[in-house]
Amino acid sequence: MMAGTPTSAPVAESTVATAPPDAEAGVAAAPLAETATPAVAVPGNKPRFITFEGIDGAGKSTHIAAVADLVRKRGVEVVVTREPGGTALGEELRALLLSEAMHLETETLLMFAARREHVSQVIAPALARGAWVISDRFTDATFAYQGGGRGVPADKIQALADWVHPGLVPDLTLLFDLPREVAAGRMAQSRQLDRFEVELTDFHERVRNEYLRRAAATPARFRIIDANESPEMISKILENIISSL
Numbered sequence: 001m002m003a004g005t006p007t008s009a010p011v012a013e014s015t016v017a018t019a020p021p022d023a024e025a026g027v028a029a030a031p032l033a034e035t036a037t038p039a040v041a042v043p044g045n046k047p048r049f050i051t052f053e054g055i056d057g058a059g060k061s062t063h064i065a066a067v068a069d070l071v072r073k074r075g076v077e078v079v080v081t082r083e084p085g086g087t088a089l090g091e092e093l094r095a096l097l098l099s100e101a102m103h104l105e106t107e108t109l110l111m112f113a114a115r116r117e118h119v120s121q122v123i124a125p126a127l128a129r130g131a132w133v134i135s136d137r138f139t140d141a142t143f144a145y146q147g148g149g150r151g152v153p154a155d156k157i158q159a160l161a162d163w164v165h166p167g168l169v170p171d172l173t174l175l176f177d178l179p180r181e182v183a184a185g186r187m188a189q190s191r192q193l194d195r196f197e198v199e200l201t202d203f204h205e206r207v208r209n210e211y212l213r214r215a216a217a218t219p220a221r222f223r224i225i226d227a228n229e230s231p232e233m234i235s236k237i238l239e240n241i242i243s244s245l
C-alpha cells in the first residue's frame, strides 16, 4: 500500500469528528464525515484499506457495519465509505451513473472521476492519519463491470487506475460470490433496481467471472466469501479473517 440507489451513506462515515487534512495541494476541503464515538488511533497500528466487492445482490453491504465494529474494537479509527460515492460530488456522480444512459467510456470515466475525489478527500487522508478504510467497492468493480461486463479493454482501465491512484491497492478485498440467478432472486424481493441491476444475466455472469479471474490472479489480496452461506456463517468467516489481520 501507499500502500443501489443513491440513498444511504451519502459521504464517508468516520469515528473522528474533525475533517481530514487535504491529501494534496489544490484539493477542496473534505466534506465533514459523520461523527460517532471518537477513537484514538493506536500508535504502531498499520492502517489498512479493505474493500468489499461482488455482483449486485450478493449481500456484501449488510456485513460492512459489523466488520467496521470488529475493527473499532481494536481502538482504531475506521472510515466506512462506498463507490461510486463517498464524497458530496461523488454521490452526485453516483446518482447519474445509476440512472442515466451513457456511453460505456463515459461511464468508465465518471467512475474514475468520482474515485479521484474519493481518494483525495477520504481514502488517502484517512490512511495517512492511521485510520482503517473500509470501502463498499473500489477499482476492482470497474474492471469487473466496465471491463468484464461492458467490454472496456482492461489496459484502458489500468491506465486510469495508474493515473488516479498510483500505488494505491487494497490490502484486502472481500469478494462476495454468488451465482447470478440467486442474486437476482434476492434483489427481486427486496428493492427497486438501478441501471446496473437490471442488466441481463449474461452481463452479471461476465462481471462475476471477471471478479473471480482477478481473485485467482492475486490470491494474496482476495478472500472469496461464499455468499450462499447463512448470514451467521458469513459473519463468523469475516470475524476470522479480520482477527487474522
Ligand code: TMP
Binding pocket: 004, 005, 056, 082, 083, 084, 111, 136, 137, 138, 139, 141, 142, 143, 145, 146, 196, 197
Ligand atoms: P452498489 O449497489 O454496490 O453500491 O454499487 C453501485 C453500482 O455501481 C453496482 O451496480 C456496481 C456499479 N459500479 C460499476 O459499475 N463500476 C464501478 O467502478 C463501481 C465502483 C460500481
